[in-house]
Amino acid sequence: MSTATGYRPRRSVLYMPSSNERALEKAKTLPVDGLILDLEDAVAPDHKTTARDNACAAARSGEYGQREVTIRINASGTQWHDDDLAAACAAGPDGIVVPKVDSAQEVLGLVAAMERHGAPEHTRLWAMIESPAAVLCVGEIAASSPRLAALVIGTNDLVKELGARHVPGRQPLLTSLSLALLAARRSGVAILDGVYNDVTDLDGFVAECRQGADMGFDGKTLIHPGQVGPCNEVFAPSxxxxxxxxxxxxxxxxxxxxxxxxxxxxxxxxxxxxxxxxxxxxxxxxxxxx
Structure with a gap:
């Protein structure tokens, strides 16, 4: 768990496809600490604009209680990135999650863009660590800007980029996870573990939550509402x-x-x-x- 002052629970942070209005409505009732309203992987290209509008409306609504509401925009270099970033800054969520952040310079560029777009002060940057380049620069990324609030490990992309395999215990990822944790703790930013893909395998999910909690992660990103309860339990003191x-x-x-x-x-x-x-x-x- 984070040892920084002003601790904010981030035990469970659930990805929600912003193209799905029913899912966004359901999220208001879930016992989740945080939400990532997704404009990226969970949204088909034809639905990107609708998803952006839905996510920004949700972030403005004030209807999510104490849940931390963030918006995951599309990555730098994609055709949707600039419009996503401008719209998210105007909506003023708790955080803007940016995938595939590979360097401290990219963080500084994103922060400068957020300031140009008038993002309110409470809107922080969350950087996704998803590549070998990001892992090897993670110390610099974590220390690059006071506006950076969290690192989010993108384990699926990282496994792909490493040419590794998803295996119980995650041995191929342990070096990357540990380096990211060291960087987050040195710089006093939060760090969230990656997702567990098999939503039917509760035992495997709980085991991976325990591994992440034992390592020191603040919480875990999730892909299904059924994962929220077990995750909250594991990442809270007993x-x-x-x-x-x-x-x-x-x-x-x-x-x-x-x-x-x-x-x-x-x-x-x-x-x-x-x-x-x-x-x-x-x-x-x-x-x-x-």
Whole structure:
């Protein structure tokens, strides 16, 4: 989980095809932390303009409660990119998700374009990491602009570009995932794991969520509403973890000045207290979200 201040839950972030008005309406009722209103992969070329209009109307509507609403535009160099970016900036979502960001210079160019188009200050940039070039430059990308709020791993494109295979445990991707995590944590930006493709394989999905949470991802991008509940559970502190965190902090506070503090047989140092307080803060932020 993110150790940055001002933690915002991003356990579950669901892609929704913006050409599908029923899906956008359903999204208002889902217990999801964030939405990516998609203009890219989930939308056929003939429906791009309609999808753009729908996504921008949804972002303006204010009808999604505390869910973080972002719009994924089409990539730089496509025929739709410029119009997508201008329209998304005018709509003012929480974030604009840009696929296939390969360099810090591209981030700076996108930020400059957002400013030219008058994007409100709260509209942040989310950069998708989907290629070997992006992975090898991810440290520079993550540190490139204060407007960058999140890295989103595009695992499907990354597998394709690597010539790898989708396998349980994701061994071919572990180096890329770890490098991206290191970059995100160094720069204090959020990082979201990629999607799990088999919506019928709940056990495999939960296992991959646990792997991502254990590695340190803030949450996971999703492709089906049925994945939201299990994802939220895995990426939130468990009741046992919350209770233990409160007890550890209490033991630390009670032993202040004693030099050595133990908690349930474990020696406690300041770093353990910081982790416990982050668990408590994360649980509180999720509870406050409702």
């Amino acid at each position: 009741p046992a973890e919350i209770e233990d965190a409160h007890a550890l902090v209490a033991a630390w506070d009670a032993g202040a000045g004693s030099g050595v503090v133990t908690h349930r047989g474990r020696m406690v140092e300041h770093l353990h207290v910081e982790i416990a307080r982050q668990v408590i803060a994360t649980a509180q932020a999720i509870s406050d979200r409702g």
